Amino acid sequence: MAEPDWDTIIVGQGIAGTTLAWHLRAAGQRVLIIDACEPVTSSKIAAGLITPITGKRLVLSRQFDEFLSAARGFYSSIEAQTSYKFLQDRTAVRLFKTDAERQSWSGRVQRPEYGAFLLTPQPDPLLAREVADASGGGFAMHAAQLDVNAYLEASREVLDWQPMTLDWQRDVTFGKDRVSVGEHRARRLISCEGYAAARNPYFSQVPFIAAKGDILTVRFHDPLPHQCLHRGIWVAPARETDVFWVGSTYDWEALDQVPDAAARAEIEGRLKDFIRVPYTVLDHRAAVRPIITESRAYVGLHPEHTQLGYFNGLGSKGSLHAPWYAQRLTDFLVHDVALPHDIDVRKHF
Ligand SMILES: Cc1cc2nc3c(=O)[nH]c(=O)nc-3n(C[C@H](O)[C@H](O)[C@H](O)COP(=O)(O)OP(=O)(O)OC[C@H]3O[C@@H](n4cnc5c(N)ncnc54)[C@H](O)[C@@H]3O)c2cc1C
Numbered sequence: 373m374a375e376p377d378w379d380t381i382i383v384g385q386g387i388a389g390t391t392l393a394w395h396l397r398a399a400g401q402r403v404l405i406i407d408a409c410e411p412v413t414s415s416k417i418a419a420g421l422i423t424p425i426t427g428k429r430l431v432l433s434r435q436f437d438e439f440l441s442a443a444r445g446f447y448s449s450i451e452a453q454t455s456y457k458f459l460q461d462r463t464a465v466r467l468f469k470t471d472a473e474r475q476s477w478s479g480r481v482q483r484p485e486y487g488a489f490l491l492t493p494q495p496d497p498l499l500a501r502e503v504a505d506a507s508g509g510g511f512a513m514h515a516a517q518l519d520v521n522a523y524l525e526a527s528r529e530v531l532d533w534q535p536m537t538l539d540w541q542r543d544v545t546f547g548k549d550r551v552s553v554g555e556h557r558a559r560r561l562i563s564c565e566g567y568a569a570a571r572n573p574y575f576s577q578v579p580f581i582a583a584k585g586d587i588l589t590v591r592f593h594d595p596l597p598h599q600c601l602h603r604g605i606w607v608a609p610a611r612e613t614d615v616f617w618v619g620s621t622y623d624w625e626a627l628d629q630v631p632d633a634a635a636r637a638e639i640e641g642r643l644k645d646f647i648r649v650p651y652t653v654l655d656h657r658a659a660v661r662p663i664i665t666e667s668r669a670y671v672g673l674h675p676e677h678t679q680l681g682y683f684n685g686l687g688s689k690g691s692l693h694a695p696w697y698a699q700r701l702t703d704f705l706v707h708d709v710a711l712p713h714d715i716d717v718r719k720h721f
Pocket of ligand 1: 383384387409415416417419420537539564565567586660662684686687692
């Protein structure tokens with residue numbers, strides 16, 4: 373039987389599919405990505421924040437060091453191969469919004485695993501008076517930000533890809549040890565479809581708890597520090613110096629990509645309560661975060677159709693988590709290294 377054209381066809385060129393393609397390619401595989409080329413996707417509107425201490429409870433993100441080390445190593449190797457710069461170190465300033473946040477932090481600040489991420493010395497004041505009222509306290513930490521669109525665009529210049537919207541019922545045919553997608557034949561087909569994977573007929577058991585997020589692009593009329601600022605919402609640098617992204621909301625019911633007026637009002641209400649600098653809204657977008665139960669991504673192979681793979685569920689942390697998961701899946705597929713049980717998609721079957 374003729375050799376298939378590709379070792380792997382990846383469905384979806386978001387953060388998941390792109391990052392997996394680079395990893396499989398580095399392991400010697402011939403990889404084709406097919407992508408629906410939608411103008412708005414979760415990856416295309418993401419601010420790319422990589423923040424160690426997040427949420428109302430101000431907890432250090434799970435396995436942060438391990439994920440960050442994989443992310444730094446991976447993105448810098450792709451920067452070297454593409455001559456683009458995607459990953460920037462950033463200072464993130466978090467101001468407390470409530471007494472509960474302040475108290476929660478006072479119990480954690482002395483712990484060495486938290487201290488490692490704090491700026492020393494802490495800036496005083498945390499933010500200039502003209503920018504925000506920082507008298508309620510807060511802290512400044514080391515963070516990072518991925519320019520997701522630059523990463524996706526630069527990757528398209530190097531990786532093999534083709535525009536196509538895959539219909540799983542119509543376009544996919546299984547053979548022994550291989551799979552056909554239209555005119556393409558491969559050993560494997562891997563779903564990296566983001567939230568669209570919730571409708572994948574082969575993986576319908578995977579329990580999505582996806583959340584729509586709205587995000588604004590804003591031009592500030594006076595200078596804002598080129599930092600990530602957090603208080604109830606976040607304000608993060610975009611490409612132009614006076615333009616920032618402001619977000620974002622969580623809506624677990626309206627799972628569509630339609631910008632929502634109520635979400636915009638919520639974001640602007642929090643922005644006015646936080647930042648004193650006048651602004652103009654330039655753009656408003658929305659997409660659905662691919663969140664799966666236990667807020668972790670799942671990877672691996674379908675239990676019966678072993679030509680079918682899966683890498684979805686990056687949730688709110690795609691920029692940080694994608695390289696670590698892509699490496700686990702590559703080690704499993706190419707080097708026969710067992711997957712950790714808690715991230716194996718088969719646990720849902
Ligand atoms: C408002 C907002 C802000 C965010 N901010 C951040 C942030 O600051 N930091 C961070 O780390 N994360 C952030 N995220 C989360 C981040 O966007 C996700 O973790 C990440 O984008 C998920 O990537 P993905 O590749 O799994 O999915 P997607 O980005 O959805 O990519 C899936 C791709 O597959 C394609 N596709 C789907 N089905 C098919 C098919 N059948 N055929 C062909 N193509 C198909 C889609 O068109 C798309 O290109 C944010 C998300 C939102 C909504």
